Amino acid sequence: MSRFAPWHDGSPRGLGTVLSADAVRAAADHAARTAYGKLVALLASRGFDLAACEDALADAFAAALATWPTDGVPRMPEAWLLISARRKLIDRARRDRTRMQASDELLRRADADIASPDEAPAIPDQRLALLFACAHPAIEPAARAPLMLQVVLGFDAARIASAFLVAPSTLSQRLVRAKRRLRDAKIAFELPSADQLAPRLDAVAQAIYAAYADGWLENDPDRRAIADEAVWLARVLAVSLPGEAEAQALLALILYADARRDARGVGGVYVPLSAQDTRLWNHALIDEAELLLRRALTSHRLGRFQLEAAIQSAHIARRSTGTVDWTALVQLYDALTLVTGSIVARVNGAVAVARAQDAAAGLVRLDALAADPALRDYQPYWAARAHLLGETGAVDAAREAYLRAIGLSSDPALIEFLRAQMP
Amino acid sequence: MKYMLLAHADDTPFQAMSPAEMEKAVGEYYAYTMALEQAGILLAAERLRPAEDAAVVRVGPDGTPRVLDGPFIETKEQLGGFWMIEAANQDEAVRWATRCPGSRHGTMEVRAVWERS
Structure with a gap:
C-alpha cells in the first residue's frame, strides 16, 4: 500500500x-x-x-x-x-x-x-526511541533503513523501494513484516539501557548510513531527497546523543561525503575523489565534519564510524596540504577491515597500498581477495583492478577487468569514465 | 532461483545509430553479459531480431490456426532480448537488471521462473 x-x-x-x-x-x-x-x-x-x-x-x-x-x-x-x-x-x-x-x-x-x-505543552520528542525501535535486533537488517524512512520521515514505500533498488511489492511486505514483528515481540519504544546503548547505536547508525549512501550514488531527485533526510536523521542522532562518539562520527562521515557532492560529477562527467577540484568542495561542511570527528576521537572509544570518518578526513587533507598521506590511509583501512571485515575496506586498502608503494603491491592485495564470492558483482573491485593492471602495463588483463567493471555499472557517467581509462 | 531478465525497448533509435554509436551500445551489452558470465550466474542470453520480422500465431476457438505479422500489440517497446540468470533472490536479480544497458535504453522486466518440482 x-x-x-x-x-x-x-x-x-x-x-x-x-x-x-x-x-x-x-x-x-x-x-x-x-x-x-x-x-x-x-x-x-x-x-x-x-x-x-x-x-x-x-x-x-x-x-x-x-x-x-x-x-x-x-x-x-x-x-x-x-x-x-x-x-x-x-x-x-x-x-x-x-x-x-x-x-x-x-x-x-x-x-x-x-x-x-x-493548550498544548511541548510535545515530548521520542523520535530517538523510534529510531532505536526501527533498528532493533528483532528487525531484519535489510528492513531497518526503509522502516526508518517510512516511520520517522513518512516516505512512501514506492519511493523507498526505488532508492534501495528493491521491487516495491517486496519492500512493502518487508515493512509490514517488520511492523508486525515490533508489535508481536512487544518491542518497547524506549531508549536502550546504558549497557545496551553502544551495540544498538551501531545498528541505528548503520541504517542511517545505508539510507544516505543509497541516495548519494545517483543524481535522481528521489534518491537525493532520501539522502538529504538521512543527513537530517544523522543530525538528530548526533544532537540527541552528544556523549556518544560514534553518533558524532556518523554525522561527520556523512558531512564529508555530502561536502563533495558537486565535485563528484561535473557536467555529467564522473570525477573520482583523487581528481576532484577541491574548490568545488563545501568547506563549511568539511570544517563542521572535522570538528565533530576531533570531538569524537577524544572519547578514546574507537569505533567503525570514527575510522570511516578519519579516512575521509585523510582524503580531504589535500585541500590544505596538497598531498594525501597514503601510508596513514593504509593503516586506517587495515584498522577498519579488522573492525568490520568488510570487502569495501579491503579493496580500498589495496588501492591505498598501491599509492603508498606501487601498483604491483596493490595488486598483490587484490589478488589475495579474489576468492571472495562477494566480489563477483562488486564493481569497485574490478575498476580498481583494471586501473592497477593498466599501470603495470598488463594491457590485456586490464582491458578485461575494465570491461567487467563497465558491465557492473549502471551510471552512464561512470561507464564513460571507465571507457576513457581503458588502455 | 532462476530469473528471466527481459529487455523491452523501442528499436527505432538503434536502427538510426551511427556505426560508432552502435559499437558503443553493443560493447555495453557485451560487457554486461560478460560480467554475468564471469560471475558464474548466466544460464542463457540472446538478442532477438526486430519485431517487424516476427510472426504471431494463434489457434481460434474453431480450431483454425491464424498467422499474422507481429508485433501483436501496437506498442513502441518490444522484446529485444533476454538473459536468464541464477540469483539468490529477487533483490539480487533486480540489482543485476539495473546494471543492464537495456534498463537505460528501455525497460527491464524481472520475472522469476517456476521451479520444477
Whole structure:
C-alpha cells in the first residue's frame, strides 16, 4: 500500500501556485518534516500499533490539507495533528474493544496527552526511541533503513523501494513484516539501557548510513531527497546523543561525503575523489565534519564510524596540504577491515597500498581477495583492478577487468569514465 | 532461483545509430553479459531480431490456426532480448537488471521462473 505522504509527493511548491494552497502546503510541509516522526513516536509509545498510528496520522494530514485552506492554519499545527490522529486511534480502539484487551489502558494513556490544540505543552520528542525501535535486533537488517524512512520521515514505500533498488511489492511486505514483528515481540519504544546503548547505536547508525549512501550514488531527485533526510536523521542522532562518539562520527562521515557532492560529477562527467577540484568542495561542511570527528576521537572509544570518518578526513587533507598521506590511509583501512571485515575496506586498502608503494603491491592485495564470492558483482573491485593492471602495463588483463567493471555499472557517467581509462 | 531478465525497448533509435554509436551500445551489452558470465550466474542470453520480422500465431476457438505479422500489440517497446540468470533472490536479480544497458535504453522486466518440482 502506498501511504499518503503529502509532503513528499514531489509536486512543485514554487512560485505560480495559488498562494493559500501554497501557504497551507508550506505549513503542512514544515509541520510534517519535524512532526511526523515525533507524532508517530508519541502515539506508538502510548502502546498503539505502529501501522495503525501511521494510518491515523496519514488521515490527520489529509484532513489538514482539506480544512486548513478554509479554516486557517491552527496556532499549534503539531497539536492539531496529534489530536486529530489520536481521535482516529481512539475511535478504532473503541470499535475493536472486544478484540483488544488493553483498550481501556490505551484510552486512559491517550487521554493523558494534550486535550486541546491551544493548550498544548511541548510535545515530548521520542523520535530517538523510534529510531532505536526501527533498528532493533528483532528487525531484519535489510528492513531497518526503509522502516526508518517510512516511520520517522513518512516516505512512501514506492519511493523507498526505488532508492534501495528493491521491487516495491517486496519492500512493502518487508515493512509490514517488520511492523508486525515490533508489535508481536512487544518491542518497547524506549531508549536502550546504558549497557545496551553502544551495540544498538551501531545498528541505528548503520541504517542511517545505508539510507544516505543509497541516495548519494545517483543524481535522481528521489534518491537525493532520501539522502538529504538521512543527513537530517544523522543530525538528530548526533544532537540527541552528544556523549556518544560514534553518533558524532556518523554525522561527520556523512558531512564529508555530502561536502563533495558537486565535485563528484561535473557536467555529467564522473570525477573520482583523487581528481576532484577541491574548490568545488563545501568547506563549511568539511570544517563542521572535522570538528565533530576531533570531538569524537577524544572519547578514546574507537569505533567503525570514527575510522570511516578519519579516512575521509585523510582524503580531504589535500585541500590544505596538497598531498594525501597514503601510508596513514593504509593503516586506517587495515584498522577498519579488522573492525568490520568488510570487502569495501579491503579493496580500498589495496588501492591505498598501491599509492603508498606501487601498483604491483596493490595488486598483490587484490589478488589475495579474489576468492571472495562477494566480489563477483562488486564493481569497485574490478575498476580498481583494471586501473592497477593498466599501470603495470598488463594491457590485456586490464582491458578485461575494465570491461567487467563497465558491465557492473549502471551510471552512464561512470561507464564513460571507465571507457576513457581503458588502455 | 532462476530469473528471466527481459529487455523491452523501442528499436527505432538503434536502427538510426551511427556505426560508432552502435559499437558503443553493443560493447555495453557485451560487457554486461560478460560480467554475468564471469560471475558464474548466466544460464542463457540472446538478442532477438526486430519485431517487424516476427510472426504471431494463434489457434481460434474453431480450431483454425491464424498467422499474422507481429508485433501483436501496437506498442513502441518490444522484446529485444533476454538473459536468464541464477540469483539468490529477487533483490539480487533486480540489482543485476539495473546494471543492464537495456534498463537505460528501455525497460527491464524481472520475472522469476517456476521451479520444477
